[in-house]
Amino acid sequence: MPATIRDVARACGVHISTVSRTFSAPHLVNPETRNRVLACAERLGYRPNRAARALITGRTHNIGLIVADIANPFFPPLIKAAESQARQRDYHVFVADTNEDPAVEEELVHALAKQVDGVLLCSPRMSNGLIEQLGREVPLVVINRRVAGLPAVVMDVGRGARLAVEHLTGLGHRDLVLLAGPRGSWTSREIRRSATAAARAAEARLTVLGPNPPTEEGGRAAAERVRRTGVTAVLAFNDLMAVGLLEGLDALGLRVPEDISVVGIDDIALSRFTRPRLTTVATPTAAAGRAAVDMLLQHGGLAATRTGRGRSDTGDDRRATAQVTLRTELVVRDSTGVAPAAPARRRLAR
Amino acid sequence: MPATIRDVARACGVHISTVSRTFSAPHLVNPETRNRVLACAERLGYRPNRAARALITGRTHNIGLIVADIANPFFPPLIKAAESQARQRDYHVFVADTNEDPAVEEELVHALAKQVDGVLLCSPRMSNGLIEQLGREVPLVVINRRVAGLPAVVMDVGRGARLAVEHLTGLGHRDLVLLAGPRGSWTSREIRRSATAAARAAEARLTVLGPNPPTEEGGRAAAERVRRTGVTAVLAFNDLMAVGLLEGLDALGLRVPEDISVVGIDDIALSRFTRPRLTTVATPTAAAGRAAVDMLLQHGGLAATRTGRGRSDTGDDRRATAQVTLRTELVVRDSTGVAPAAPARRRLAR
DNA sequence: ACTTCTGCTGCAAACCTTTGCAGTCACACC
DNA sequence: GGTGTGACTGCAAAGGTTTGCAGCAGAAGT
Known part of the structure; x- marks a missing residue:
């Protein structure tokens, strides 16, 4: 039922190769003929068969x-x-x-x-x-x-991680955690390398926790471990984890950013809607x-x-x-703030 | 370079049709032959060419x-x-x-x-x-x-819309708004029909606002119009709009759900992360x-x-x-609550 | 012993398109 | 007038697979 190149050729009184060329190499066929062919093709609703084309090309x-x-x-x-x-x-x-x-x-x-x-x-x-x-x-x-x-x-997540760490140390944070991504992720290694270097440069301590599943649940599950480290700021492998962490911290009674700052990576749409809105590294x-x-x-x-x-x-x-x-860029929103005078761990003790 | 059915046939000492049948109609070929063919195919890394297959079938x-x-x-x-x-x-x-x-x-x-x-x-x-x-x-x-x-x-968004309206009227809301979806959307018509019927049955008033673009921006832009109607509850065409509305209302100084209740439709992942978490109709x-x-x-x-x-x-x-x-189901979260004694409009006046 | 059947395999056409080559034609040039 | 040129078109092979039909061997039935 569907029209083939042959039908068009017949309707038009030309050889199939002419029809073929009309579509695949128009400059090789007389404009007049070409138009006639085009008209016939249009009329018959002809569409080239990609499988046949693929087969030969x-x-x-x-x-x-x-x-x-x-x-x-x-x-x-x-x-x-x-x-x-x-x-x-x-x-x-x-x-x-x-x-x-x-x-x-x-x-x-x-x-x-x-x-x-x-x-x-x-x-x-x-x-x-x-x-x-x-x-x-x-x-x-x-x-x-x-x-x-x-x-x-x-x-360039390396740059992103560096900017994030610099942002945090600039706010007075001296004790950071990096929530690593899944094993075998190139991105995760890259982030780790760069964040470590940036922390050292700013004379801050950086603890790496992980690997973690790159999901919301992964972040939530990490909250308790983060609290125990007593740090005042966290950089997460991605926004999904960061958002999960936000929830986990909330459940532990820690306030963001007053007690602890959180930075994600990716800038997925979701991060504009959490409360607090997530500071993150935008990836293009x-x-x-x-x-x-x-x-x-x-x-x-x-x-x-x-x-x-x-x-x-x-x-x-x-x-x-x-x-x-x-290139990646840091997007500062509401989940990061100046380092608290006393670390979060203390706050929990009262 | 890539192995064809012909290569396999040659390597195996059988006709190409036998190879073909080994893959497309295995029951027609002797198990012994079949295994031999399979082995050759494996060895040569043969993979059937889907274009050729498509061409003939x-x-x-x-x-x-x-x-x-x-x-x-x-x-x-x-x-x-x-x-x-x-x-x-x-x-x-x-x-x-x-x-x-x-x-x-x-x-x-x-x-x-x-x-x-x-x-x-x-x-x-x-x-x-x-x-x-x-x-x-x-x-x-x-x-x-x-x-x-x-x-x-x-x-079955009709059912969903009905459940949503019943939920709201059950909380004492008597004045509702439906934020319609885009023109030409079957779903939007369906929701409208059903919500109207449900409102009538509960002796509540329902005003339809729209059509609106089915986006966050669409919801945000509708906030002002919603406030002017003075209703105490809103059903939105989808969660994206509901989330936008949440933001818009917040910007107007209206609290959800104390001043006004909001229900979305779809239950996208995002709706669990807004504050307040969105009450919505889950669609499968x-x-x-x-x-x-x-x-x-x-x-x-x-x-x-x-x-x-x-x-x-x-x-x-x-x-x-x-x-x-x-089937759709209502998921009650935090964006809906009992109707306020005085409608939201009043609150704005103080 | 002869037919019939069954299970398997080979043969070759067909699917629709592209493309190198060869042919046709008109025209211009020498 | 013969040759060359250029623009266009036709011819036919090729690409990898499926599948109706026919062939063939061996088993089963009569």
Whole structure:
């Protein structure tokens, strides 16, 4: 029932190759013919069959986007931006969710490999080695991780963590806790490294607690441990944890920011609505999504497995391996304040 | 470079059709042969080419999911559930975002049509007529709307609205406002109808304000108008609006729930974190996502355009047109309380 | 011993499109 | 007038898979 290139050709009295060219290489066909073909196509409601096209060109005009958890508010803005950018370039995007499971991650890359021109791997939990290997199977762009030999877009969370710590020490805090993220997270390591350095520079003490699950529950569960350390300020791996911590501290009778200051990372929409509103490090997630698809497309344009007959691979292995770094900024809201005269621990004693 | 069915056949000393059958109709091949083929395939890293498969079967094993705004917190749980359910059935899902624009909606259905076995149309803003027409082009399941002749899954927001109104009148409120959603939203009409009826039954007055954009800003902007009506309780089209309203009322110096009660709809994650925590109607978004892909797959199994040679269409037009309705529930939290003795308007006057 | 059946495998067409090559035609140039 | 040029179009192969049909062997039934 759906019209094919052949139907259009017949209706128009031309050969199918002419119809094909009208769509894929318009400059090769006489304007007059072209218009006639276009008209017939329009009339018959013809739409090129992407599967057939993919079969012969080897390019699907699809990309895959793999994230840990679609429902985690950090991701949707990134997904949205990537999808929009891709569509502008006439690409569609498969979105897949790993449920934070590295095994699923790998499986998904495989499942998608034959069906896309490349995949965006977001905040992977896999080992670097495995990622490199997968990168040999299908063009890959990694988000929130640096992997040797692979294009990547990362957020400058190191800077963000430093700004956060400086903000806190500037308010007089001398005793800090860092709530680390999940094991295997590149971002978490980065934050830790930078926060430690910044604390040392300001002659403050920084205790690292973790790893913790990067969820609200992870933050809530950490509240008790935080209290026992007696610190006056906390930097959390992400906003979700920070928000959970806010709740946990509240349940323990500690006031934020009077008794203890809290800083998150990500600036998810939610952080503007908590009470107190969360001080946090804004990460440009939308920009990251856009940048990632641009890198994939521009780069994949060369590297994509071209199974058509033309097959002009020019040394598949040494890929340009650009890595872009996006800037983060501190957003000061209400969850941070000057260090209390007496640490929170004392307050609990009364 | 990537292994094809032919490579496997050669490595195994069988005909390609045997390899094909090993994957697509295993019961037709001798267990012994099958295992040999499987082993070869494994060894060569063979993965079936879905484009080629799609080309001949006419089934892509992909589905499209079209939503108004990925970043709107109402959608991610639905997307996640749909994707997960689809993957279990060996389907992948294209996610697309319309930016609330009906024109983009239509364009997307077209763009996806040739590339998927069906599409899930979520909270469409298009006209019913257009949807019906598109439904003739590609199998369609509509979410949050009833369209004649098309399978649909809707949430019983009518019930939710009734429960909300009864909850409020039960607390002594006699003067209510409904903040309507965007024009063209089936859900909004449904809520309005039901809330009006419930208010009448309880002998309360209900004023409808709107249409409003279904966003936080929409709620905030409505605060002033709400205050002028002097009501003691508000039901909002969705949680985003309710949260915005909370902020707007706060800015006007009105306390929730002491001066005025607020109820939202959807129970997005955010509503547990506002202060006061939002009373709302929980909609089973994840279940809706799952149900929708099930309907599409089960139904699309028959209706899908079979372009292969078998072509055994049995009366394309009269499709089974199941419509499932999911139950909503009221979740009482802190944004609702007993009606104040004097309405809010008075309080402002002092 | 002959047919019938069953279980398995091979054959080849078909799905729709792209694209290198070759052919046609008109026109201009020498 | 012959040759060359350029613009356009047709031809046919190729891409990887599925599937109706036919073939074949061996078992079972008569």
